[in-house]
Amino acid sequence: MKKCNPQMTGALVLLAACLTAPVSAAVEDTVSVKTMADALHLVMDSDRTVYTRLIVNRLAAQEKVIKASEHFKDDKALVLPAQMFRFGAEMVAKRSEKLPDVNFSYSLQSMWPVNKQNAPKTQAEKEGLKYVADNKGENYYTTETLGGQKYFTAVYADTGVAPVCVACHNAHPDSPRKDFKIGDVMGGVVIRIPLKS
Amino acid sequence: MAGPNRAAFWAVWFITSLALIGWFSWELLGADDKTLFMPGPLADGHHQLADDCGVCHTDPLGGGEVLQEACIDCHGWERIKPLDSHPRGKFQDPRNAERLVNIDALHCVTCHTEHRPEITLADGLTQPRDLCFHCHKEIAEERPSHAGMDFMSCKNSGCHNFHDNRALYTDFLIKHLDEPATRKAALLPQRQLAQLLPELADYPHDRYPLQALSASVADAAAGHLGDAQLQRDWLETAHARSGVNCSACHQPLDDTGARQSWTDHPDQTACAQCHSTEVQAFGRGRHGMRLAAGLSPMTTDKSRLPMQSGVEGKQLGCTSCHAAHRFDTVTAAAESCLGCHADDHSLAWKDSPHGKLWQKQQAGDAPAGSGVSCAGCHLPREEQDVNDWMSRIVVQHNQSAVHSPNSKMIRPACLHCHGLEFSLDALADPELISRNFTGQPAGHVETMALAKKEQQRREEKREDQGHGDTSMFGF
Numbered sequence: 001m002k003k004c005n006p007q008m009t010g011a012l013v014l015l016a017a018c019l020t021a022p023v024s025a026a027v028e029d030t031v032s033v034k035t036m037a038d039a040l041h042l043v044m045d046s047d048r049t050v051y052t053r054l055i056v057n058r059l060a061a062q063e064k065v066i067k068a069s070e071h072f073k074d075d076k077a078l079v080l081p082a083q084m085f086r087f088g089a090e091m092v093a094k095r096s097e098k099l100p101d102v103n104f105s106y107s108l109q110s111m112w113p114v115n116k117q118n119a120p121k122t123q124a125e126k127e128g129l130k131y132v133a134d135n136k137g138e139n140y141y142t143t144e145t146l147g148g149q150k151y152f153t154a155v156y157a158d159t160g161v162a163p164v165c166v167a168c169h170n171a172h173p174d175s176p177r178k179d180f181k182i183g184d185v186m187g188g189v190v191i192r193i194p195l196k197s
Numbered sequence: 198m199a200g201p202n203r204a205a206f207w208a209v210w211f212i213t214s215l216a217l218i219g220w221f222s223w224e225l226l227g228a229d230d231k232t233l234f235m236p237g238p239l240a241d242g243h244h245q246l247a248d249d250c251g252v253c254h255t256d257p258l259g260g261g262e263v264l265q266e267a268c269i270d271c272h273g274w275e276r277i278k279p280l281d282s283h284p285r286g287k288f289q290d291p292r293n294a295e296r297l298v299n300i301d302a303l304h305c306v307t308c309h310t311e312h313r314p315e316i317t318l319a320d321g322l323t324q325p326r327d328l329c330f331h332c333h334k335e336i337a338e339e340r341p342s343h344a345g346m347d348f349m350s351c352k353n354s355g356c357h358n359f360h361d362n363r364a365l366y367t368d369f370l371i372k373h374l375d376e377p378a379t380r381k382a383a384l385l386p387q388r389q390l391a392q393l394l395p396e397l398a399d400y401p402h403d404r405y406p407l408q409a410l411s412a413s414v415a416d417a418a419a420g421h422l423g424d425a426q427l428q429r430d431w432l433e434t435a436h437a438r439s440g441v442n443c444s445a446c447h448q449p450l451d452d453t454g455a456r457q458s459w460t461d462h463p464d465q466t467a468c469a470q471c472h473s474t475e476v477q478a479f480g481r482g483r484h485g486m487r488l489a490a491g492l493s494p495m496t497t498d499k500s501r502l503p504m505q506s507g508v509e510g511k512q513l514g515c516t517s518c519h520a521a522h523r524f525d526t527v528t529a530a531a532e533s534c535l536g537c538h539a540d541d542h543s544l545a546w547k548d549s550p551h552g553k554l555w556q557k558q559q560a561g562d563a564p565a566g567s568g569v570s571c572a573g574c575h576l577p578r579e580e581q582d583v584n585d586w587m588s589r590i591v592v593q594h595n596q597s598a599v600h601s602p603n604s605k606m607i608r609p610a611c612l613h614c615h616g617l618e619f620s621l622d623a624l625a626d627p628e629l630i631s632r633n634f635t636g637q638p639a640g641h642v643e644t645m646a647l648a649k650k651e652q653q654r655r656e657e658k659r660e661d662q663g664h665g666d667t668s669m670f671g672f
Contacts (some may be wrong), residue, residue: 015528031568060669060670061669063667064536067668067669067670067671068669068670068671069670069672070670070671070672071368071369071670071671072367073279073365074363074369075671077671087278089290090284090287090289093286093289093290094285094286094289094464096423097289097351105289106293107290107292112482116335116338116339117332119275121292121295122292125292145292146291146292146295147294147297147298149291149294153293164669167667167669167670168667171659171670172670172672173654173655173659173672174339175660192291192292194291
């Protein structure tokens with residue numbers, strides 16, 4: 001399931017729902033992995049946008065009352081939006097260890113990462129990040145096997161939503177790309193949901 | 198072998214086997230001391246617990262997960278950001294599955310194996326030599342200054358710590374470039390408990406309201422009031438000035454709030470009523486880890502370090518250093534340490550620059566904070582989050598927290614008085630440490646020179662790109 005057209009996928013899901021609806025009402029209570037990933041991303045992306053615009057951009061760039069820094073503790077500064085996202089992902093990983101039925105992971109990556117550890121590593125990540133950058137507005141879905149475990153993997157575009165996004169990435173000495181504009185795809189969110197093989 | 202002899206042989210064999218099985222079974226399942234089964238001596242950080250395998254091996258049939266839980270039970274507090282640059286959460290993402298094949302960073306025992314003195318390093322840990330390579334093999338592309346460096350040198354003094362790297366990360370080094378060896382205002386921070394006490398929500402204000410107490414209201418049980426000296430000692434302390442009466446320590450409240458019967462020798466649980474942060478930290482260090490594990494107190498004869506003669510068997514609890522009733526923090530900061538420790542570094546303190554400054558301060562010839570006691574470095578005063586909404590300067594009572602690698606001491610201790618470059622050089626010189634920093638560092642570590650290069654590289658890149666105001670960011 002690669003490079004899905006969202007409309008086609010939607011039609012397929014609708015078709016599958018119509019075909020299976022008479023079997024049991026329980027089907028209505030079942031959420032597909034794709035829908036689950038889409039819903040998770042909607043929450044992540046909204047929270048991320050709110051934090052970036054209302055906290056970091058407002059306080060650091062507009063009102064200039066506080067800095068935003070990777071070393072937020074030492075610099076007594078705001079947590080960077082990318083760190084906010086990662087800390088949430090790490091907390092989810094820790095908390096979901098005790099919730100085996102609620103198992104997923106997510107990360108923020110980029111083909112132009114400031115921190116090289118956030119560059120795509122797996123084939124799915126590489127293809128997915130390129131796909132969402134080249135096909136604005138579309139997502140990328142696939143399956144992959146990592147460490148012997150099969151995953152449903154979804155990649156969503158991560159765009160520059162505020163001046164601070166592009167200002168920081170364009171100016172950072174470790175940034176490999178310096179020509180971002182607001183609205184550009186600057187990276188991607190990768191969500192993985194383990195599948196029963 | 199004739200019939201009767203053969204029968205006798207088998208009878209002896211059977212009885213001997215039965216006896217051996219019984220003995221081993223008792224040693225394994227019944228006896229408290231299981232050192233018979235220990236595969237090898239424990240490392241310096243754990244040897245105090247050698248008489249109770251169950252502290253780590255909580256389930257005799259458990260495997261790696263049981264040991265992992267035991268590690269985290271004691272060390273988990275420092276395995277989180279920002280204390281740890283490589284917390285477990287960093288490796289839980291499935292995208293790191295390939296990396297985990299090389300180094301399973303989710304489990305402590307991957308790197309730190311116990312009972313293996315033949316591969317244990319000088320700092321008391323085992324560690325794979327190729328640790329950094331698997332994830333950072335392209336470091337030269339990211340940091341051109343590191344091109345050609347041997348991956349075996351990553352851990353060299355003044356370079357990198359896998360866990361606590363807070364004094365060694367690039368931006369921190371750049372921020373501390375070109376500092377003098379000794380600062381003009383070289384002062385250690387002051388404690389804040391008394392100052393902030395009214396604001397501390399977790400202090401038992403209801404039990405011990407802040408008020409000055411006099412000898413006439415001392416509430417010792419009948420026959421336990423003690424002599425005049427003892428009463429004078431108490432009256433001169435912050436305890437008497439803060440409403441902490443005899444019963445507060447000698448008859449602490451139990452979990453139900455009921456006053457317990459009188460004890461002449463309160464233990465650390467009595468202190469923890471008001472000093473829980475300090476007592477908890479004490480239990481994480483080598484002095485208090487036995488008490489925290491529910492064992493008898495650590496004693497001087499169990500130490501692997503050189504000790505003064507005449508202190509054999511001395512037990513370690515709160516009052517070992519903070520003598521009861523006086524609770525003199527000046528004595529606790531140096532004299533108490535030197536009452537037991539007799540290694541070269543300790544013995545050299547009194548005549549060292551640090552020791553002389555301490556004596557000058559105590560004589561009233563130098564301001565508070567200018568003297569450097571043993572505690573000044575080994576039990577440093579550091580700002581800690583004491584709850585979710587408040588931080589204060591606390592004496593770090595886990596003296597192991599800043600001990601190894603010694604660069605962990607830079608932020609809470611050295612930097613108050615010295616520049617970072619001088620601190621790195623000093624801590625990399627074992628001879629200088631042995632002389633308790635009497636003299637100058639013999640060598641020079643390259644770290645700050647590399648940071649300078651990195652600073653220049655960044656400035657050149659910024660100029661190339663023509664980017665203006667980056668003051669809103671931390672770089």
